[in-house]
Amino acid sequence: MDSNKKHQPAGETRRDFLYLTAGAMGAVAAGSAVWPLVDSMNPAADTLALASTEINVSSVQPGQTITVVWRGKPVFVHRRSAEEISEVRAEPWQDLRDPQSDQSRVKAGHDEWLVLLGVCTHLGCIPMGSKVTDVKGDYNGWFCPCHGSHYDKSGRIRKGPAPTNLAVPPYEFVSDSLIRIG
Amino acid sequence: MSRPAQTEKFKNPVVQWIDERLPVFTMLIKEYGVFPMPKNANYFWSFGGMAMLMLIIMIVSGIVLAMNYTPHTSMAFDSVERIMRDVNYGWLLRYIHMNGASFFFIAVYIHIMRGLYFGSYKKPRELLWIIGVVIFLLMMATAFMGYALPWSQMSGWGVTVITSLFAKFPLVGDGIVTWLWGGFSVDNPTLNRFFALHFLLPFVLLGVVFIHVWALHITGSNNPAGIEPKSEKDTLPFHPYFTSKDGFAVVVFLIVYLGTVFFAPLALTEFDHFKSYDSMVTPPHIVPEWYFLPFYAILKSFVFDFTVILSLLAMGGLVAGFPAAYVFFKGDVKKRNLAFKALGALLAVLVTITLLALVTADLENPSAAAYLKVVIIPAALQGVLAMFGSILLLVVLPWLDSSPVKSARYRPIYKKCLLVLLVSFLVLGYTGAQLPEGWPVIAGQIATVYYFAHFLVILPYLSRKEKTLPLPNSIHEDSCSASKGK
Numbered sequence: 001m002d003s004n005k006k007h008q009p010a011g012e013t014r015r016d017f018l019y020l021t022a023g024a025m026g027a028v029a030a031g032s033a034v035w036p037l038v039d040s041m042n043p044a045a046d047t048l049a050l051a052s053t054e055i056n057v058s059s060v061q062p063g064q065t066i067t068v069v070w071r072g073k074p075v076f077v078h079r080r081s082a083e084e085i086s087e088v089r090a091e092p093w094q095d096l097r098d099p100q101s102d103q104s105r106v107k108a109g110h111d112e113w114l115v116l117l118g119v120c121t122h123l124g125c126i127p128m129g130s131k132v133t134d135v136k137g138d139y140n141g142w143f144c145p146c147h148g149s150h151y152d153k154s155g156r157i158r159k160g161p162a163p164t165n166l167a168v169p170p171y172e173f174v175s176d177s178l179i180r181i182g
Numbered sequence: 183m184s185r186p187a188q189t190e191k192f193k194n195p196v197v198q199w200i201d202e203r204l205p206v207f208t209m210l211i212k213e214y215g216v217f218p219m220p221k222n223a224n225y226f227w228s229f230g231g232m233a234m235l236m237l238i239i240m241i242v243s244g245i246v247l248a249m250n251y252t253p254h255t256s257m258a259f260d261s262v263e264r265i266m267r268d269v270n271y272g273w274l275l276r277y278i279h280m281n282g283a284s285f286f287f288i289a290v291y292i293h294i295m296r297g298l299y300f301g302s303y304k305k306p307r308e309l310l311w312i313i314g315v316v317i318f319l320l321m322m323a324t325a326f327m328g329y330a331l332p333w334s335q336m337s338g339w340g341v342t343v344i345t346s347l348f349a350k351f352p353l354v355g356d357g358i359v360t361w362l363w364g365g366f367s368v369d370n371p372t373l374n375r376f377f378a379l380h381f382l383l384p385f386v387l388l389g390v391v392f393i394h395v396w397a398l399h400i401t402g403s404n405n406p407a408g409i410e411p412k413s414e415k416d417t418l419p420f421h422p423y424f425t426s427k428d429g430f431a432v433v434v435f436l437i438v439y440l441g442t443v444f445f446a447p448l449a450l451t452e453f454d455h456f457k458s459y460d461s462m463v464t465p466p467h468i469v470p471e472w473y474f475l476p477f478y479a480i481l482k483s484f485v486f487d488f489t490v491i492l493s494l495l496a497m498g499g500l501v502a503g504f505p506a507a508y509v510f511f512k513g514d515v516k517k518r519n520l521a522f523k524a525l526g527a528l529l530a531v532l533v534t535i536t537l538l539a540l541v542t543a544d545l546e547n548p549s550a551a552a553y554l555k556v557v558i559i560p561a562a563l564q565g566v567l568a569m570f571g572s573i574l575l576l577v578v579l580p581w582l583d584s585s586p587v588k589s590a591r592y593r594p595i596y597k598k599c600l601l602v603l604l605v606s607f608l609v610l611g612y613t614g615a616q617l618p619e620g621w622p623v624i625a626g627q628i629a630t631v632y633y634f635a636h637f638l639v640i641l642p643y644l645s646r647k648e649k650t651l652p653l654p655n656s657i658h659e660d661s662c663s664a665s666k667g668k
Contacts, residue, residue, distance in 0.1 A: 038361075041375065047365045067462070072367030074462055099552070124346045125339070125464035145466045147618055161485070161618060163560055 052182030218417035220405030228431035301588030338459030408588030475614030
């Protein structure tokens with residue numbers, strides 16, 4: 001029969017093809033069996049449900065900072081006075097470590113509100129500076145006590161080991177006094 | 183252990199009956215009774231057994247602790263305090279477990295150092311050594327997760343800092359961290375899975391240790407002379423010669439360990455470990471447990487971003503390497519082509535990652551100067567890669583060091599280099615605990631450079647060039663000359 005020829009060592013045989021396809025199907029099956037196990041370790045629905053938070057900022061006075069919890073991490077909401085804004089915008093920013101203008105770190109039309117993720121970009125510590133009595137660092141913004149990173153009034157890294165500016169979380173103004181983070 | 187099934191005869195009929203059906207007693211006699219040990223093995227050969235004992239102590243004390251522990255963020259810290267105050271002997275079990283981790287690492291570090299000094303990683307024990315590296319990695323993962331369980335300030339923030347390292351990987355980093363945490367910060371899902379894994383991994387560890395011992399019993403133990411046994415004169419049966427020797431070593435080790443448990447149980451603990459975790463307040467100085475400090479120091483040693491301008495300089499160097507290689511390997515076309523290929527491959531990698539970084543760069547104010555400053559590999563990512571690399575390097579150690587002489591006794595230069603490595607490792611251990619500023623950073627960087635140079639440059643060079651001392655003809659001859667006080 002012909003099939004005898006096909007079992008000769010030269011070239012590929014039908015059996016090789018069957019091995020290959022069976023192996024491929026086995027790999028797909030193993031992958032789809034493992035995926036639920038892996039994905040179960042991702043954030044669950046109840047964790048995701050906490051992914052956005054709304055805050056009323058009507059009572060925050062100029063110069064004051066409040067700290068709210070979003071996704072288990074602190075978010076600093078700082079209301080800046082007109083002097084603070086003009087002061088921070090007067091400085092050149094092109095040569096900073098992580099060059100960003102102050103304008104690009106706030107929402108247009110809501111320039112007095114600075115919303116920052118209160119997590120140092122170095123190793124995840126929480127910078128000080130939100131309370132009146134806190135050390136604010138050399139640039140009068142925030143100061144990370146872990147390894148001495150100094151952030152300015154716009155949350156930009158100015159001195160110390162942190163590589164990037166304090167992150168701005170995704171947020172929007174629902175109304176002038178209501179911010180939704182996340 | 184594929185041996186002919188039952189070979190021993192036992193007087194006790196019950197033992198004989200069992201052994202005919204499942205030859206465990208035959209196996210025990212083979213592997214722990216008459217098993218031939220090189221007779222010159224010194225006390226450094228006892229630390230493997232001590233590490234094994236520590237693993238068993240950790241598993242036993244861990245299981246009874248787990249019966250009183252609650253892996254929930256609101257109760258974990260209190261349940262540990264309850265163990266300390268209310269549970270019968272809870273304080274003892276916890277201190278045994280807590281300090282046990284430290285002494286497990288002490289035993290394993292000495293065990294590894296023994297392997298480095300006497301060349302126990304060399305042929306035919308390469309796989310045995312690699313399995314050992316796997317054990318070390320598993321131990322580190324287990325210890326790290328265990329540190330999280332008391333849910334103290336050190337627990338929560340240690341986990342935050344170390345898991346955040348994975349965020350440094352480009353593209354997938356944040357996804358990995360969210361997956362590790364099971365949320366967007368270190369929280370209850372994180373604690374839960376760490377408890378589950380901290381319970382599971384020791385048993386995985388036990389399995390891998392079994393394979394390690396199995397591989398050891400195939401090749402047999404190395405010895406201080408670093409030569410293989412040739413005749414029966416070179417070895418002694420494991421029992422009673424080494425059971426008694428290891429037994430004595432274990433007693434001394436236990437005296438030190440239990441002395442620490444009873445008289446200085448908190449000597450190796452940071453005080454922030456006694457405050458409940460507060461995700462809104464970072465303790466001023468986060469340090470890992472002492473046994474991670476050298477690797478933490480390697481992580482912190484990388485402070486310069488690899489930018490486009492540095493990459494261009496490196497490319498220039500590589501291009502200049504072509505004519506240099508042409509001149510250097512003038513007589514050997516094969517080696518020259520190999521050098522060309524290596525240079526070309528490095529150049530291709532550099533060009534690719536540089537272009538990738540430039541294309542993905544998001545510049546607010548593009549200019550030539552801004553493009554030159556685009557970061558290709560951030561310092562933090564370099565640190566993470568170096569930290570993992572420093573351990574994974576041990577996997578390929580048997581091939582980095584191809585010297586046929588195993589023991590450092592007969593390798594005078596290697597012996598000195600190994601001493602420098604040990605000093606570097608200790609320096610890293612010290613600087614790892616210091617704030618990353620001032621001279622400790624520089625000391626750590628020098629030690630990091632030596633650590634990598636030792637394995638990647640010095641060992642390949644030494645294994646070709648070093649003039650070794652004459653080896654003894656046999657282990658028997660070696661141990662006789664030693665006992666004569668040579």
